[in-house]
Amino acid sequence: NAGVTQTPKFQVLKTGQSMTLQCAQDMNHNSMYWYRQDPGMGLRLIYYSASEGTTDKGEVPNGYNVSRLNKREFSLRLESAAPSQTSVYFCASSAGQGVEAFFGQGTRLTVV
Amino acid sequence: KNEVEQSPQNLTAQEGEFITINCSYSVGISALHWLQQHPGGGIVSLFMLSSGKKKHGRLIATINIQEKHSSLHITASHPRDSAVYICAVRSVAGSQGNLIFGKGTKLSVKP
Secondary structure, eight states: OOOEEEEOSEEEEOTTOOEEEEEEESSOOSEEEEEEEOTTSOOEEEEEESSTTOOEEOSOOTTEEEEEOSSSBEEEEESSOOGGGOEEEEEEEESSTTSOEEEOOOEEEEEO | OOSEEEEOSEEEEETTOOEEEEEEEOSOEEEEEEEEEOTTOOEEEEEEESSEEEEETTEEEEEETTTTEEEEEESSOOGGGOEEEEEEEEESSSOTTOEEEOOOEEEEEEO
């Protein structure tokens, strides 16, 4: 009964380093999302995937890339981390548009 | 101006009190979500509604589409209700993937 699983939970990077945040869901959902949460702001959409094989930019895509590896997995990659990317990242999934979304536990990323 | 506004930003209550958190939005929507984020950080969906009222245990969510307003009520509040409550809307004009989130209301319930 895992739902949406994100790894890692915490990460510290140096400026310029790269890393991939992993997300997997076991609910057979078509749609998956990556959000970032910053203090004093609502969650903002980075990228989403409406179905396997498709990805689209959200509100704040610059500095990120994504891969929908299969129906279960949706990864977020930072090619060259910057301090402005210090944030809490959430992966979410839903069966489709306009239905309940399920969120992972979040990844707290610090870029120094 | 934010498209989704929540009030209050912070709320402290005594155990047992009736709590109301408000959400106003400025766009046409197909659905509104209420989410709960616990101090540990995880986000849980509480309600999704497009009209009327929904109830789950001590939680009640209402929406008035004409007034573009929703409320989340907690009856007989308990310290375990302490969390950030987030309102999010799915705009009819927005891209397929996008929910628009409020900044959240931080609730602290004192024993």
